Amino acid sequence: MLITMKRYVYINDDETSHDLYCDNRISNRKYTLLNFLPKNLWEQFSRFMNQYFLLIACLQLWPLITPVNPASTWGPLIFIFAVSATKEAWDDYNRYLSDMKANEKEVWVVRQGIRKHVQAQDIHVGNIVWIRENDEVPCDLVLLGTSDPQGVCYIETAALDGETDLKTRVIPSACMGIEYELLHKIKGVIECHSPDKDIRRFDANLRLFPPFLDNDLCPLTITNTILQSCYLRNTEWACGVAVYTGNETKLGMSRGIPEPKLTAVDAMIDKLTGAIFIFQIVVVIVLGIAGNVWKDTEARKQWYVHYPMEGPWFELLVIPLRFELLCSIMIPISIKVSLDLVKSLYAKFIDWDNKMIDQETGTPSHATNTAISEDLGQVEYILTDKTGTLTENKMIFRRCCINGVFYGNESGDALKDAELIDAVSNDSADVVRFLTVMAICNTVIPVKSKSGDILYKAQSQDEDALVRAAVQLHMVFVNRNANILEIKFNASTIQYEVLETLEFTSDRKRMSVVVKNCQNGRILLLSKGADEAIIPYACAGQQTRAFLEAVEQYTQLGLRTLCLAWRELKEDEYREWSLLLKEASSTLVDREWRIAEVCQRLEHDLEILGVTAIEDRLQDGVPETIETLRKAGINFWMLTGDKQNTAIQIALSCNFISPEPKGQLLSIDGRTEDEVHRSLERVLLTMRITMSEPKDMAFVVDGWALEIALKYYRKAFTELAILSRTAICCRVTPSQKAQLVELLKSCDYRTLAIGDGGNDVRMIQQADIGVGISGREGLQAARAADYSIGKFRFLKRLILVHGRYSYNRTAFLSQYSFYKSLLICFIQIFFSFISGVSGTSLFNSVSLMAYNVFYTSIPVLVSVLDKDLGEETVMQHPQILFYCQAGRLLNPSTFAGSFGRSLFHALVVFVISINAYAYEKSEMEEVSMVALSGCIWLQVFVVILETNSFTTLQHIAIWGNLVAFYLINWIFSAVPSSGMYTIMFRLCRQPSYWTTVFLIIAAGMGPILALKYFRYTYRPSKINTLQQAERMGGPILSIGSIEPQPRSLEKDVSPLSITLPKNRNPVFEPLLSDSPNTRRSFGSGTPFDFFQSPSRLSSSYARNCKDN
DSSP states (O other), X not given: OOOOOEEEEEETOHHHHHHHSOOSOOOOOSOOTTTHHHHHHHHHTTSHHHHHHHXXXXXXXXXXXXXXXXXXXXXXXXXXXXXXXXXXXXXXXXXXXXXXXXXXXXXXXXXXXXXXXXXXGGOOTTOEEEEETTOBOOSEEEEEEESSTTOEEEEEOHHXXXXXXXXXXXXXXXXXXXXXXXXXXXXXXXXXXXXXXXXXXXXXXXXXXXXXXXXXXXXXXXXXXXXXXXXXXXXXXXXXXXXXXXXXXXXXXXXXXXXXXXOHHHHHHHHHHHHHHHHHHHHHHXXXXXXHHHHHTTGGGOTTOOOOSSOOTTHHHHHHHHHHHHHGGXXXXXXXXXXXXXXXXXXXXXXXXXXXXXXXXXXXXXXXXSSOGGGGGGOOEEEEOSTXXXXXXXXXXXXXXXXXXXXXXXXXXXXXXXXXXXXXXXXXXXXXXXXXXXXXXXXXXXEEOTTSOEEEEOSSHHHHHHHHHHHXXXXXXXXXXXXXXXXXXXXXXXXXXXXXXXXXXXXXXXXXXXXXXXXXXXXXXXXXXXXXXXXXXXXXXXXXXXXXXXXXXXXXXXXXXXXXXXXXXXXXXHHHHHHHHHHHHHOSSSHHHHHXXXXXXXXOSBEXXXXXEEEEEEOTTHHHHHHHXXXXXXEEEEEOSSOHHHHHHHHHHTTSSOOTTTEEEEEEOOSXXXXXXXXXXXXXXXXXXXXXXXOEEEEEEEHHHHHHHHHHOHHHHHHHHHHOSEEEEESOOXXXXXXXXXXXXXXXXXXXXXXXXXXXXXXXXXXSEEEEEOBTTBXXXXXXXXXXXXXXXXXXXXXXXIIHHHHHHHHHHXXXXXXXXXXXXXXXXXXXXXXXXXXXXXXXXXXXXXXXXXXXXXXXXXXXXXXXXXXXXXXXXXXXXXXXXXXXXXXXXXXXXXXHHXXXXXXXXXXXXXXXXXXSSSOHHHHHHHHHHHHHHHHHHHHHHHOSSOOHHHHHXXXXXXXXXXXXHHHHHTOGGGSOTTHHHHHHTOHHHHHHHXXXXXXXXXXXXXXXXXXXXXXXXXXXXHHHHHHHTOOOSBOOOOOOOOOOHHHHHXXXXXXXXXTOOSSOOOOOSSSOOTTSOOOTTXXXXXXXXXXXXXSOOOBOOTTO
16 A cells, blocks of 8 residues: 655644744755855766766866966866856846745734734644735635635636636535634644645545534635635635645645757757767777877887977877867857857747737747757647637537437427427426536536626536536526535526536546535535446436437537436435445545546436537638648547547547548457457458558547556557558546657657647646647646647647748758858868978967857858748648658768868868968968968858848848957957967958969859759759749749658667558658648659648548447
8 A cells, every 4th residue: 555654733833843843934046155165066067978078178287288277178168157057047046036925925824822923934734824815825715714604715727727707615514603703812733645637636534623623624625725825806805724834735746847849950960079079089089099099100200200219198188189179069069059049030930920819818939948949840749639629619519318208309409499499488397407517517617797787707618518408498506605515596596505506527427416405405416427337326227328319419510518327315424424424524635536436326317307419610721721731741639538529520620530432441449358358450451451441540539448558459550650641549537648758759659749728738738739728627737738729720730830840940051150161170170281290279268268158159040040941831731741751951961071071171272272372371360360361261151051031130230240250350450469469450451362263163152053053953842942932932832742761760660669561650751732641652753732632521430340
């Protein structure tokens, strides 16, 4: 049995609680003044690249081996560390200000029997805290009293879960009847669990000391608490005892830094950095050996070289270490800071995008995670919730079936059905009981407005729809006063006393209330829930066929169904059962499971009253968004808790799956291992056979079968996931959603999960990219996600525009950073061949430091504004996203091209500079400056060549940086002690200098331009074709096929030992024709039309039958 730590909270006992538990001081700071420097340095040097550069910088302090001034490495290193440390310090300072504001807020606390005003940070566990209406709760409290005679108060929990609807909280039964004047004298003890972060659960027991109650044990739940950061509403005052304080509150325990997510681009950069490091070691070893050989042979023959006959024991290491320092700049020291900076800008672009603002609610998009924007452009799978994500989560009561009679089938609106209206007017017993359950089997709070109208605050949109529908049918829920519910029906008033509320859970899939009719004393059990949680518990002899038919009919229409039932309880039965419930509610171990077991003893022999059908409309733009993203080669999975038929109908209406004959839906079902295994094998066989057919295959599975498949047949299910492009998973739990995300990630696919509710949080956090919709179910999903948007349709722009641009820009910036570092390093290596392989540096320290920090960084940083294609073109032709998904712009092949370009440019710069200025024609500093000028000019033209769209800022950065290069060097040339005295003045007056620079540009860029022209003219990519169409201003109907980059299928399924057809490509290519065969390879030359008309949906859909 799981043993959990307990906490004993002694109420109003200052001395005991003061020493045992922390005070209420909130601290979200990461650093203090004393530990900032060592802690921040430790964090920065925990990264391998920073350790490497620190080692290089330390080696440069050894005068014997350093070829340049140590400042050339220490300067950039300190600058980069200072930038990172400053950012961390600023963020931490803002956290400190926020903490200070919360800690210094004044509250009323009972100390030594007297209420005192103290700062919130001085609250201790066990203190009694008083709060007033609209006050923020300073810590986690167990209620002891409220201004309401029934002990009820209302709170707003938006800061916790994003839900703006008010929630009811009630004082424990042990505190009922305690006078206001005695509340500050209460003594007792609360037994509870140690602090945790579960905001929906609190299992504890309260025992008050005499004279208040003679040691009677009172169970506590989350309904008896008000948590930190909630607000007291519609209640004059409330008081409670502090049980969790400071960072140990449930909100404080929920805080924390999430695990960083590694993007595919970052992983590739790490691999390329490792490859460069290995190459660097090889170069160092080869040049080190060559240098030592030359020193022992040729060097001793030269009159100007003076080597001692016998050197120290480490003499052989001197030259290799000099080359190690010389070649250390192969790995760009500024790449991490540059990428962090531009990624922050990508996130801001998302925040600033006015086209992603939900006009209905004014909700903008927001990027919480600033480090993974480029992954949006490489998404291969989208796993989406249904309710509130694809649909509006605006529930409308449409139809119902009461005791076998269908209402609303003809008009489509049961509330306007004349037969139902007549039944209500005639006080039909069946209809009255049905409406009673609709009206009071819920947690809805009726609130009267100033105008006298009744407003309903509901935690569930389904409950809100049922209560409002009951109102239109004259069953009006008027008031909830503590445990007394007041109902008005046809001018008569009925009161019910709520004895127990059996809350809904994802396991029980139903909710019940036990109420007592205040007029006749009858005790009733009212239940509502999913059909499989209600109908199987019908009383013996009741015919349920009509209800099953109603459920089937409504789900075929895509409506959400709930079954309503009731049962009259005998008073003895209720009393016996309530004792069992109290016993289960008092345990601190497995309380939820024990309560569910007790509830099961009551929820049986139900009389089924009827079925409700609620419509949840699709959001605007959902079908178009899914169709566009499917053309972009993205696969969709729907993960929902709804019934299978409802999910299928929604999937059909939003282009999630294709109707017959264009598509085929295969079903995986079963309740036993053998049934699921046979069904899974049948679906797999069908998938393999139909691969050659032009059909869009999909499968549907429910939560029960999915649980068995993931547990016992994971390999086969994984193969099915790879083969199928679309899946519908119904009746799944939050943990199953997260398992499916992990399954796809294990196959090396980039996943995006999108949802809007608290049950989607685990899925969102598990995915490579989590997107939350700021919807009607609160902001839990949006707060846990990497990105939040107002509507599902904005996902198209988030991926195709922001994701694609971010990937393209990051890919260019990464390769450019390697290119500029390799360029200067190769020149140094070439120079060693004419300097006795001695590890001497051609460039001085000032030039190297400025080269890394200023000369080559500023122009490329403005590449964040570059757009290879216009936004409209990208949205119209989503197929081009495949280049990002396949990693076409950053991979070993493209890196090899950058490597070759840097080698070629280094050779051009070195050969021309040496031949023009070396061999006793000039000083070494002049040769160095000519070579550096050639590098700067070449990089200017490289940036220009790779830039697709120019803005004023880009021109200023590119040409302004070139001007700054000459200004800086003129300034240093005017300083006698700089080592560059008069160098730039003399060079700029020489025509030969400008001729040399021109030759370097012509020789370096000529072949590059010729190759680019050849590719653009004779072998254009699809992006080139679209660029040409944009420049010409005309549409393009067909640009041929986009050949997929093969991915190793063995990598996806090797651990699964699954044999797949050889021609299967797991990367789904973009839609290249009107055929839905988007899962298969396409032959070269297959044209496709960019302007495709959406397919018409039929009302039927083929599912997998037993004869398959």
